[in-house]
Amino acid sequence: MLFSAIIGFAAIGTASAQDQPAQDGMVIERVDIRGLETISEGFIRRSLRTRVGQAFDRAQVEEDVRELLRTRKFINVYADTSVEGGRAVVVFVLREKPEIVSVALVGNHEFKDEDLYELIPSPGQPLDSYEVRRAQEELLRKYREAGYYYAEVTIDERLLEEQRELVYQISEGPRVKVRKIEFEGVQSFSTRRLKSKVQTKTYIWIFRKGAFDAEQAERDALDVERFYREEGYLDARVGYRLEFDEVERSDLRVVFVVEEGPRYSVAEVLIEGSEAIDEARLREGMNLSPGAYFRDAVLQEDVRRIRDMYGEIGYVDVRVSAIHDFLAEPEVVRLRYVIQENRRSRFGRITIRGNSTTQDRVIRRELRFFPGEDYNVLKTREAEQRLRETSLFSQATITPLDDVEGEREALVEVEEADAILFLIGGGVSTDSGVLGSVMLENRNFDLFGFPRTAGEFFRGQAFRGAGQRLRFSAEPGTELTRFRIDFVEPYLLDKPLRLSTSLYLFQRGRDSYDEQRFGMTVGLGRRFESGPLKDWAVEGRVRLESVDIKDVDALAAREIREAKDGGTLTSIKGSLVRDTTDSRFRPTRGYRFDLSWEQVGALGGDYTFGQPSAGITWYKTLHTDIFERKSVLGLRGDVSYIVGDAPVFERYYAGGFGSMRGFEYRGISPRNGIRDDAVGGDFITLVGAEYSFPLYGKSLRGVTFLDMGTVEEDLELTDWRASVGFGLRIDVDFFGPVPIVLDFGFPIAKNDDDETQVFNFSFGASF
DSSP states (O other), X not given: OOSSOOOOOOOTTOOOTTSOOXXXXXXXXEEEEEOOSSSOHHHHHHHOOXXXXXXXXXXXXXHHHHHHHHTTOEEEEEEEEEEETTEEEEEEEEEEOOBOOEEEEESOOSSOHHHHHTTSOOTTSBOOHHHHHHHHHHHHHXXXXXXXXXXXXXXXXXXXXXXXXXXXXXXXOOOOEEEEEEEESOOSSOHHHHHTTOOOOOOBXXXXXXXXXXXXXXXXXXXXXXXXXXXXXXXXXXXXXXXXOSSOTTEEEEEEEEEOOOOOEEEEEEEESOOSSOHHXXXXXXXXXXXXXXXXXXXXXXXXXXXXXXXXXXXXXXXXXXXXEEOSSTTEEEEEEEEEOOOOOEEEEEEEESOSSSOHHHHHHHHOOOTTSBOOHHHHHHHHHHHHHTTSEEEEEEEEEEEETTEEEEEEEEEEOOOEEEEEEEEEETTTEEEEEEEEEEEEEOTTOOOSSHHHHHTTXXXXXSOEEEEEEEEOBSSEEEEEEEXXXXXXXXXSEEEEEXXXXXXXEOSXXXXXEEEEEEEEEEEOOSSTTTTEEEEEEEEEEEEEEESOOTTSOHHHHHTTTOEEEEEEEEEEEEEOOSOSSSOOSEEEEEEEEEEEEEEEESOOEEEEEEEEEEEEEEEEOTTOOEEEEEEEEEEEEOEEOOOGGGSBOBOSTTSOTEEOTTOBOOEETTTTEEOOBSEEEXXXXXXXXXXXXXXEEEEEEEEEEEEESSSSOSOOEEEEEEEEEEOOGGGTTOOEEEEEEEEEEOOTTOOEXXXXXXXXXXX
8 A cells, every 4th residue: 555544624612621622713823733744824814714813603614624635645634622711722743744755757669758747746846646646647548549558557556655755667668559440340431521520530650659548539439429419329339449460469449339310300309388489480481390300500500590580589598498209100200499588678778888099989880770779689799799890899799788677688798809000011822923011001091080189199108089081002013013092981970871992003014005194082871771672782983093004015915005005084983882791801691792884084084984884792601610710602703894884994904813823823814916815805794703711720721612714805705714723721810901912823714815823822921
């Protein structure tokens, strides 16, 4: 044995014969500590709540005894009490645990001593059998996680008991490598799909150790079993066995043994407890209907849908439980949705907290709900997202407080993000070459927030808080140079009117000429946030621009030579937009449709032509994983046409990001001249599909895509291009707002004159 069993008890009221035990309420005269050898008395007294001068409390003394035992420094603790001169005397008697004299590790080669010593007790600590055994298990776990399946860790019991020297003897054995993972008894799912459910991985030289961990294998079996049950195999059982190579015992094959059992379907669906919403309406759109296979993911989606339907009309505390009952008939279940509606609530007071700089009105205009309305949890959820997407807040939550006579206060809590951004950095892309970047942006600007004192200005307290945006940016580059000043007022006069203005200088080298533009735009848009026109917007924009075309090659196409020296360009553009997407930045559902006409020459200038265009993008979430990461399908279609005679620098081109990947930037175009110069077309149509899915965490996503379209000289379809590919989207906080985009596109239909490019990338960083 290591040492005698560690026990602790409190003996209250065992005073000597000549003394009486203390009674509750007596003033404590003295508190004595006895039995200490190495532990300081100060440590003990800091642990006690029983103090001199206080009233004696038997229950408190008992709690002090338990507290001392919890320190694990003592074999035994008890308290003795007596009375002296009408006052209580409390004596705590302690028996210390022996201390560990030395600690040693023997037989470890895979791990250094310093890596293992942090797992075990140190010399001078109390000799606690629990800690000794716990350290033994930790050492064994560390070896097993590293793949040493045969590892053993023992303790020299005799040396520990006689001399209090702790020696862990380690027998490492060979490192076991998982060479294969197999599934036995599987009929309904592919091995590849099941492997995605397990964390045990096979050995790959350099990249993966292939370590076997029995606890992880147990969890993997449970995860596979859970997957089967979520897919309707409610009787499924999954275990595993190990098969070692007969010659090389370190090579391991892990075989997961599956008993699938029958797949259950839904015999009937019952809804219980629904009073506020008609049962027929609840059944509309249900995915789990009689005859369908039972699937947990679909079930949970139906539960969320029912909960949202109630939450939309004020039932904030609705409870929806889904219960499946096994029936006498084999392989079917009865599904019951049990609803506890609770009380219906209205919006009461709306309280805003956390905005030290941002004005309340900036937050309230994004809420779009008001006191007296039904408390709509869908509206609050959408408002949280709108607040975050303003970029003014890093966090935004709306919490319903307690119901008071049918009203709930809505507590809006925000955490303000950095409003002033100063970024110096650079980037590179296949479309624009190498770019430097200097940007100063105030995301929470207030045009009329003049400082009252010079100190307010220099402390950055002026011109802030109205939710306007002012940005100065300069991007000098090898192929493209831009300078811009942008100002945006998203709620002009506190109405859903968006005013945007830009002043810019743009320079770019083309294949046969250099292009420079200097101009400005002013836009005004009206959004409809409620009523029959909800999600619609009308927009108008005026453009004034001076275009300079110079350094034209002598052998350039006629269209390019005719555009030499450029000219003045003005336009008025009107747009009609409907946007039902759930996010401005990363939409996962809904669509955006826009129809516009830009009339160049409306305010004078050297050119006159019209540009009607239409476009639509549509998004649908196809899958949501357990981490709430979504796999999204996106479809798009765009068509534009030039009515009249437009110069080469205003015509349409395709290729590159946002157009057709697999082709160079502006690599798709009608061509002319001795060198087949790209001269642009009057008609462009682009369609495509992209599937986006999570790969790792929230920072890495994969995409697959199909891009199709063409650019024509007139309103016709003579050539058709198409490409397929895949890519990565990498969000790295360090690099600021610009993501890393990597796309590989492969043309499957093209014109002989098209310029192709398999790899497209965009990368930016801020320092």
